[in-house]
Amino acid sequence: MAFGRSERRTSPVEPVTLKILVAGGFGVGKTTLVGAVSEIRPLRTEETLSEAGRPVDDTAGVEAKRTTTVAMDFGRITVRDDLVLYLFGTPGQDRFWFLWDELAQGALGAVVLADTRRLEDCFSAVDYFERRGIPFAVAVNVFDDAERHPAETVRDALDLDPEVPLLMCDARDRASAKKVLITVVEHAAQVAGDRRAAAAN
């Protein structure tokens, strides 16, 4: 970094940028959640699902969704002039996992979006964040036609650690999506505090 020239003023503020990942299975509503809170239309790279791709991409229960995110989609929230939060939807298919490591690097935390009709779709995301020690919360996107399950049942089915927050949400709803993000950041703050305390001992 060119510290020697940093006194040169270019713009009044150079914001700090942070990112939160939104992970979960194909068609679970990641882009919807990002779009519900982002100040910009989610920017994305999407490719149309081809016939050849169909056996790989099991679309049962996601009838309305015709395309799948193969790279990333993201939104932006300007928290303050000098603080910008980016939300990245992770690729929904396992074959694009090679993109995850880069996305996860330096992430503040993550949301794992779950659909109770296809709960197994989010197992890999839960595993991924657990193994890397990235603070995450599970948000169950309650679809209109899905059977309602108590939070404890979902928690057991996912075998979540007790400290991992789990909440129900409606990914289309701004207030609900906001609550999900706040839950993640609060959890990340908790985890960071615990780790600091552990390191001090």
Place this chain on the structure above:
Amino acid sequence: MTPQADRWYDDDAGPVVRPYAMTRGRTSHAAEGRLDLIALVIAESRGEDDDADVDRTLSPEHLDIVELCRAEPMSVAELAADLDLPVGVVRVLIGDVLEAGLVHITRPVPPAELPDAGLLRDVIDGLRAL
């Protein structure tokens, strides 16, 4: 199941070769390590350096990057989306304009460091106020 390397070079993965013509075949840049998706690219103010002769070596895509960043700081991800180019290509192009001294990069919070408690509090407050 075929090995992963065979699996993602399909139509769904999009065009993976052609855009690299813009980078004259380069797929990486020395500055790449600094170009996180959320690193901000900020245009240097014009003035002391006369960039008139630098410009001749730059492609329209390079100049687009500088123009976009002049309006406001742009993240690497936003530049890729705005230019409709793969992130890999945009990284190489940003590396070039960085080398030419036309932009500088902010560094996101280093991944190894725990986020500052005050910063997290600010994020929570900011989200609540949305």
